[in-house]
Amino acid sequence: MRLTEGPAYMSNGIIFTANHHRERDAQPATVSHPQFELFSLESNAALQFMDDHEARRLDLFEVLWCKSATGTVQADSGVRDVEPQQLFILAPGQLRRFQLQPGATGYYLRFSPDFLYVTSHLKEIAGLLEQHHMNMQALTLDVHRELQEDLEDVVRKMKREYYGSQRMRSELLTELLSMMMIYVSRGLDAIAPSPVVTREGELTIRFRHLLKKKFLTKKKVSDYASELLVTPNYLNTSVKKVTGFTASHHIQQQIINEAKRQLISSNGSMKEIAFYLGFDNIAHFSKYFKAKTGVNFTSFRNGLEVAR
Template identity: 35%
Template sequence: METLHLHTADTTPFEIHPMSWVDEQRHEHTLTPHRHDYYVIIGVTSGRGNHNVDFQHYDVQPGSWWFLSPGQVHHMQMDGPHEGWVLSFEPDFFCISEANRELLINTGLFQNVLDFKPYFIPPEQLDLLEPYLQTLQGEYQQKRALREDMIRAWLQLFLIQASRTFADQLVTVSETSKSVCIARQFQDLVDRDFTRKTRVSEYADQLNITPSHLNDTVKKVTGQPASEHIKQRVVLEAKRRAFYGTTSAKEIAYELGFEDEAHFSKYFKANTGQTFTDYRKAIRHKYVEK
């Protein structure tokens, strides 16, 4: 499986293009499931198809928006003519300050790796987002003074507006903003440290709260306790790495922090119902060998 890097026409680690441009210029890279080491936002304004994200199938329809985090495995196939937007940016480009990093977390748009879903806006309401996209495209194409600063500023505004636009789809329970913030910070920490930290207490210490409070808060916001999020994040990464044909189960076990392959295999089967070997064969047959 290919990991795509952001190669722009200049040194700015940001891109915005119509979907048609991506189809023409990046077609060979998107024929099979792949992952990016940067953030990708895809907005479909017309056309239909299907989108597999981390081996889950979703229908694509006009008004579908996808906020993909670095590392997510995906493959989109459109049926016939289609239009839309694709924005890409590297983490370090946007998270130039701690405030920007917190903004990326607090919008909630990307903090759903374990419970991924697309967002939807009726095409007739696209004007809620379109002005920001057009301005970003203009700044990207015109190399004027302080270009990166302007792009970053408009990207901030776009993410805030998108968070407002999809607000009713981001949080499905009535929770205080403090609880939601704790849950999102926890998810961000897990995504960053899950191979090194597997206990709830380790994340609670980082957030300066008790393990029981963290478990309860995360469960109220997401429906699952903190411990389950850690477990499922490890399993998700194992599934992603199963796609690599040259990495052995023993190597993957070591990379994910397990003492030995036997412990890893038992853990994987307990959480998926399949052995790692059987899962790898099935997923590669589905996406590669056909």
């Protein structure tokens, strides 16, 4: 049974699409860009992404909690084997491919990136997710027993609200999603302590968010500094203090990562990819690519083809 799109409710700028069907019957919503979706991996709704034929570019955050599953998760060019009680978080802009064997149990959740940026106490986890995105990796967390219990409780309540139609449904979903991400961030603290979000950290998060949206047209630090109402020098200094690299480095890395993603996901020529990335001169793009990656464009493409 195809899920019929119901009325949409907004809470803190996050759109929750109402549906009134039980999960066992649910299929993906028919809208182009649903802002929030939640499935059990055992449901029919999960079948559309359990075994992708090719990598998909994400425009929302995705959380895949594999309680029991075998298979692989690809984030950009990196592929990881799935183990029991693993949780994967992928960021908008990444290329993602799931290949899970039948019989997987767990949950799949996707939500708008705006959620993390409008929720003040989640800005540090937003920064951590952004760092993994810049490194072309999926953030992976082993879910220990105590965290399992906490997440199960939150997801159970979230499912009840998502598949129901109670009053103030969207507000409660916002709070539950916030709680879930806080529990996840605690699990991540065991891997590496979360940084304190300073003024420079706040600026860095805003810069990265803007960079992902506008890197095709804005290539200079001054372009971003102008929109963020700071000087180029202050932006460079702040971003380097937080990440270890200047804003200009992140701009260059974003362009190179996108070039790699285009190579992974399409058969476009160097000319087509160069123009897509805003380079008018193909020779300039070729030199730029080699300078930033250490190999020329053709060699990199040949290496991908061999790996496939």
